[in-house]
Amino acid sequence: MVAVVETSPTPRRKLSRAERRLQLIEATISVIAENGFARTTLGEVAKRAGLSHGLANFHFESKDKLLAATLEHLSDEYRANWQAALAVAGPHPADRIAALIEADFTPAICTADRLAAWCAFWGEAQSRPMYQDVCGQNDEEYQGVLEGFCRDLLADGGYGGDAVRVARVLRVTTEGVWLDLMTLQSPYSRDEARATVLAAAAAFFPRHFGPDGRLAGT
Amino acid sequence: MVAVVETSPTPRRKLSRAERRLQLIEATISVIAENGFARTTLGEVAKRAGLSHGLANFHFESKDKLLAATLEHLSDEYRANWQAALAVAGPHPADRIAALIEADFTPAICTADRLAAWCAFWGEAQSRPMYQDVCGQNDEEYQGVLEGFCRDLLADGGYGGDAVRVARVLRVTTEGVWLDLMTLQSPYSRDEARATVLAAAAAFFPRHFGPDGRLAGT
DNA sequence: AGATTCTGATTGAACTGTCAATCAAAATAC
DNA sequence: GTATTTTGATTGACAGTTCAATCAGAATCT
Known part of the structure; x- marks a missing residue:
C-alpha cells in the first residue's frame, strides 16, 4: 500500500520531507478509497501511515491542503x-x-x-x-x-x-x-x-x- | 429550490407525513448539491426546509436513513x-x-x-x-x-x-x-x-x- | 574523533467547535 | 381528550487544530 520505507521496527526520522509527504498522501488515497470522502479523518490517515496525527498538520498545514495535495x-x-x-x-x-x-x-x-x-x-x-x-x-x-x-x-x-x-x-x-x-x-x-x-x-x-x-x- | 410549501409565516403542521418526508428529501438534495456529501448536516437540511433539526431524526430515524431515502x-x-x-x-x-x-x-x-x-x-x-x-x-x-x-x-x-x-x-x-x-x-x-x-x-x-x-x- | 550545539521532525495531550442523536415539553390534529 | 407532530435545549462523541516537550540526526567546535 505505502510505497515507501516504513519496514524496520525503528524507521523513525529516516525519510526526507518529500518522502514523508508522499507517504501521507498515499495513506490518504488509501483511506479515501476505503472510507469515502466524508469519513476520511486525519487520525485514520496518520494511523495508516504509522505516524501520529499531529504530523499531518505539520507537513500540510490543514486537512484541506492535505486533500488538495493528494488530488x-x-x-x-x-x-x-x-x-x-x-x-x-x-x-x-x-x-x-x-x-x-x-x-x-x-x-x-x-x-x-x-x-x-x-x-x-x-x-x-x-x-x-x-x-x-x-x-x-x-x-x-x-x-x-x-x-x-x-x-x-x-x-x-x-x-x-x-x-x-x-x-x-x-x-x-x-x-x-x-x-x-x-x-x-x-x-x-x-x-x-x-x-x-x-x-x-x-x-x-x-x-x-x-x-x-x-x-x-x- | 424546495418544491413544497414553506411559504406562510406559520405553515406548521400543514403537511402530511409523506409530504413532510418529501420536503426533507428535497432539502437534502439541495444541501448535498451545494455543500457536498462531507459537509451535509442535519441542521442545514432542517434549516433549508424551514424546520427544526429534531424533525429529521423524527421522520427518518437517522442521518444514514435520510440519505438512503434521498437516494x-x-x-x-x-x-x-x-x-x-x-x-x-x-x-x-x-x-x-x-x-x-x-x-x-x-x-x-x-x-x-x-x-x-x-x-x-x-x-x-x-x-x-x-x-x-x-x-x-x-x-x-x-x-x-x-x-x-x-x-x-x-x-x-x-x-x-x-x-x-x-x-x-x-x-x-x-x-x-x-x-x-x-x-x-x-x-x-x-x-x-x-x-x-x-x-x-x-x-x-x-x-x-x-x-x-x-x-x-x- | 568525540563532545556540544542546533535544527526541525515528531509526539501526544489539550482545546475548541461541531454534529448526530435524545428527550421532555409544547403545539397541533383528530 | 388522546395521539401525533414539532420544537429547541441538552448531551456525548468525535474531529481538526494548536502547542509545548521530546528526540534523532546534522553541523559545528575542540
Missing part, C-alpha cells in the same frame, strides 16, 4: 502516465489515440484505490473549488490533445463527425467504465472495461480500430 | 422518467433508444441540483453498501432494457458490434457528460451534452441516427 498528486501522476505513453507511441493519430486509451488502463494507474479516490474527488468537485483549481488545467490539456488526434484521424481517414464530440465520448467513456468498476453490483474486468472504450473507438474509426483495438497496417 | 427517491424518479418516455415512444428499437437518451436530458431530471447529488452519491458508492442496495436493481434494469434495444437494432440494421458494450458506451457517455457538467471549468450546455450522446449513437447506428438525433423514415 494534485493523482492528477500529476495521471498526466505523466499518458504523456509517457505518447512518447513511445507511433506518429499516426490512430496509434496515438490507441496509446492514450491503453494508458488509462495501465496497472499502475488503474488500481482500485486510485479509481475510488478519483470518484470520491469527482463527487465533491461541485461544492469545492479545489477540484477545478487543481485538475482544471490538466483536464483541459488532455481533452485538447485527444481532440487534436481525433481531428487528424477524422480528416486522414475520411470519416464524418465532430472531433470535439468524438474526443469527449472517448474520454467520458473511460471515466464512465471507471465509475462502473466502483459502483456496479457485479463489476466487469479491467480488460472488459478497456474493450468497451475500444468498441467506441471502433465505432468512430472503423477502418483503424477493431473489436480488439488498433488495426494493423493502416 | 431512493432520486433512483425511483429516474426510473419513472425513462419508463414514461418509453411508454409514448414508437416501437422501433431506434425510436426507443432515442427516447431513453432524450429522457436523460428532460429538464425535470437534468437539473443542476439533481446532477450534483447523483455525483455525490457516486463518489461515496465505493465505501458504503447503500448505493448498491438502493440503486443496484434499478441500474441493472436500465442496462438490461437498453441492451435489448441495442441488440434489436444491431440485428435489424445489419450492424456489427457487441450489444452489451454498445449499450454500456451509451449509458456511461450519458453519465460522463453529466459529470462534465459538474466538474468542468467551463461546462458546455445541456443541448451539447445531449448532442454528444447522440454522436455516439450515430457512430454505432449510422443509418438510424444522425448528428441531430434519430433519422426519420427508417
Whole structure:
C-alpha cells in the first residue's frame, strides 16, 4: 500500500520531507478509497501511515491542503502516465489515440484505490473549488490533445463527425467504465472495461480500430 | 429550490407525513448539491426546509436513513422518467433508444441540483453498501432494457458490434457528460451534452441516427 | 574523533467547535 | 381528550487544530 520505507521496527526520522509527504498522501488515497470522502479523518490517515496525527498538520498545514495535495498528486501522476505513453507511441493519430486509451488502463494507474479516490474527488468537485483549481488545467490539456488526434484521424481517414464530440465520448467513456468498476453490483474486468472504450473507438474509426483495438497496417 | 410549501409565516403542521418526508428529501438534495456529501448536516437540511433539526431524526430515524431515502427517491424518479418516455415512444428499437437518451436530458431530471447529488452519491458508492442496495436493481434494469434495444437494432440494421458494450458506451457517455457538467471549468450546455450522446449513437447506428438525433423514415 | 550545539521532525495531550442523536415539553390534529 | 407532530435545549462523541516537550540526526567546535 505505502510505497515507501516504513519496514524496520525503528524507521523513525529516516525519510526526507518529500518522502514523508508522499507517504501521507498515499495513506490518504488509501483511506479515501476505503472510507469515502466524508469519513476520511486525519487520525485514520496518520494511523495508516504509522505516524501520529499531529504530523499531518505539520507537513500540510490543514486537512484541506492535505486533500488538495493528494488530488494534485493523482492528477500529476495521471498526466505523466499518458504523456509517457505518447512518447513511445507511433506518429499516426490512430496509434496515438490507441496509446492514450491503453494508458488509462495501465496497472499502475488503474488500481482500485486510485479509481475510488478519483470518484470520491469527482463527487465533491461541485461544492469545492479545489477540484477545478487543481485538475482544471490538466483536464483541459488532455481533452485538447485527444481532440487534436481525433481531428487528424477524422480528416486522414475520411470519416464524418465532430472531433470535439468524438474526443469527449472517448474520454467520458473511460471515466464512465471507471465509475462502473466502483459502483456496479457485479463489476466487469479491467480488460472488459478497456474493450468497451475500444468498441467506441471502433465505432468512430472503423477502418483503424477493431473489436480488439488498433488495426494493423493502416 | 424546495418544491413544497414553506411559504406562510406559520405553515406548521400543514403537511402530511409523506409530504413532510418529501420536503426533507428535497432539502437534502439541495444541501448535498451545494455543500457536498462531507459537509451535509442535519441542521442545514432542517434549516433549508424551514424546520427544526429534531424533525429529521423524527421522520427518518437517522442521518444514514435520510440519505438512503434521498437516494431512493432520486433512483425511483429516474426510473419513472425513462419508463414514461418509453411508454409514448414508437416501437422501433431506434425510436426507443432515442427516447431513453432524450429522457436523460428532460429538464425535470437534468437539473443542476439533481446532477450534483447523483455525483455525490457516486463518489461515496465505493465505501458504503447503500448505493448498491438502493440503486443496484434499478441500474441493472436500465442496462438490461437498453441492451435489448441495442441488440434489436444491431440485428435489424445489419450492424456489427457487441450489444452489451454498445449499450454500456451509451449509458456511461450519458453519465460522463453529466459529470462534465459538474466538474468542468467551463461546462458546455445541456443541448451539447445531449448532442454528444447522440454522436455516439450515430457512430454505432449510422443509418438510424444522425448528428441531430434519430433519422426519420427508417 | 568525540563532545556540544542546533535544527526541525515528531509526539501526544489539550482545546475548541461541531454534529448526530435524545428527550421532555409544547403545539397541533383528530 | 388522546395521539401525533414539532420544537429547541441538552448531551456525548468525535474531529481538526494548536502547542509545548521530546528526540534523532546534522553541523559545528575542540
